[in-house]
Amino acid sequence: MDFRQLRYFVAVAEELSFSAAAxxxxxxxxxxxxQVKALETELGAVLLDRDKRNVALTTAGALFLEQARRALGNLDRAAEVVRLASQGEAGEIRIAFTASVPMAEAFPRVVQTFRSSHPAARADLIHMSTGQQLQALADKSIDVGFLRPSLLFCPPPNIQTLDLWTDRLVVVLPAWHALADTQSPLPMAALADEPFILFPRGLGCGLFEHVMVLASRAGFAPRLMQEAREGATIVGLVAAGMGISVLPDTYARTGIPGVVYRSLDTPDATSRLLLAYRRDDAAPLLQRFVDVVRPNAGTAV
Structure with a gap:
C-alpha cells in the first residue's frame, strides 16, 4: 500500500466514477x-461495488475512506512542515540568554518580531550564564546565545559572534546611603571602603573581573561581602543594606525598591552583549533569527 493508491481510491470514492476520477x-x-484493485487485494476487502454504470462504496469502503483522508491530510501537513523548515519558516530554535538580557528593550522586541514573522517556528528560551552558553554551544544543546563576554574574551574558532550593544556599568546603592544623593558620576575611588556584592568569577560574564580592574586602577581592592548568581538577588541584597554593587544599567529596570543607581565617571565602565552561534550551523531557521537580530544591534534602550 502506498499514498498513490490512497489518492486514487479517495478520488474514485468521492467522484463515484472511475472515469471522472481519472x-x-x-x-x-x-x-x-x-491500483484500486491492488489496494483491495492487499486489504483483503472490497471497497467499491462497481458495475458497468455505477460505483458505490461498500461499508468497508466508507470506513476506509475516512482513514485514507486522514492519512493523506497528515502526509500533506508533514510535507508542508518540511517545506517550511527547509525555508527557515518552521522548526525549533533554542535561544539562551543571561539574566540581564530580557531587561534590555531590544530583546523582547527581537523575540516578538521573530515569533510574529515565523508563526510556524518554536522558540525555546533558556536562561544560562555566559560560561554555560559557551559549553552548550559546543555540545549543541542550544543554537544561539545572548551573552556577556569577559574582558579578554576570545571566541572559540567555531563560534561566530555579533556585537549587539553596550551597557553602562552603574553603582547600585541602598537608598539611604551617603552617596545616594550624589547626582554627578561617582569616581570608583569613592567606593574603596564599601562592602561589595558581586557575581561569582566563574559565571564567565566578566563583571567580577571588570570590577576588580576598575578598583585596581582606582588604587584599592574591593572588600567582597557576598556573591550571588542572580542580578536581581544582588539588587535585593543591596536594598537590605548588605553592601553595594556595580552592575549593567539594565538592572535599573527591575523596579526593586530601596536602591538607587549612580553612574561611574570611568569611560570604560561598560559591559558588552554579544550574539553567539556556531559557524558551521547552516540551519535556515538560525539564519532567519540572526537576520531578525542584526537590525537591532546597538538599539538596546
Whole structure:
C-alpha cells in the first residue's frame, strides 16, 4: 500500500466514477482501476461495488475512506512542515540568554518580531550564564546565545559572534546611603571602603573581573561581602543594606525598591552583549533569527 493508491481510491470514492476520477487525477483509467484493485487485494476487502454504470462504496469502503483522508491530510501537513523548515519558516530554535538580557528593550522586541514573522517556528528560551552558553554551544544543546563576554574574551574558532550593544556599568546603592544623593558620576575611588556584592568569577560574564580592574586602577581592592548568581538577588541584597554593587544599567529596570543607581565617571565602565552561534550551523531557521537580530544591534534602550 502506498499514498498513490490512497489518492486514487479517495478520488474514485468521492467522484463515484472511475472515469471522472481519472480526469481529476490526470491519469488514464486502466492504471487507476488496477491500483484500486491492488489496494483491495492487499486489504483483503472490497471497497467499491462497481458495475458497468455505477460505483458505490461498500461499508468497508466508507470506513476506509475516512482513514485514507486522514492519512493523506497528515502526509500533506508533514510535507508542508518540511517545506517550511527547509525555508527557515518552521522548526525549533533554542535561544539562551543571561539574566540581564530580557531587561534590555531590544530583546523582547527581537523575540516578538521573530515569533510574529515565523508563526510556524518554536522558540525555546533558556536562561544560562555566559560560561554555560559557551559549553552548550559546543555540545549543541542550544543554537544561539545572548551573552556577556569577559574582558579578554576570545571566541572559540567555531563560534561566530555579533556585537549587539553596550551597557553602562552603574553603582547600585541602598537608598539611604551617603552617596545616594550624589547626582554627578561617582569616581570608583569613592567606593574603596564599601562592602561589595558581586557575581561569582566563574559565571564567565566578566563583571567580577571588570570590577576588580576598575578598583585596581582606582588604587584599592574591593572588600567582597557576598556573591550571588542572580542580578536581581544582588539588587535585593543591596536594598537590605548588605553592601553595594556595580552592575549593567539594565538592572535599573527591575523596579526593586530601596536602591538607587549612580553612574561611574570611568569611560570604560561598560559591559558588552554579544550574539553567539556556531559557524558551521547552516540551519535556515538560525539564519532567519540572526537576520531578525542584526537590525537591532546597538538599539538596546
Amino acid at each position: 480526469r481529476r487525477l490526470h491519469v488514464s483509467q486502466p492504471p487507476l482501476s488496477l
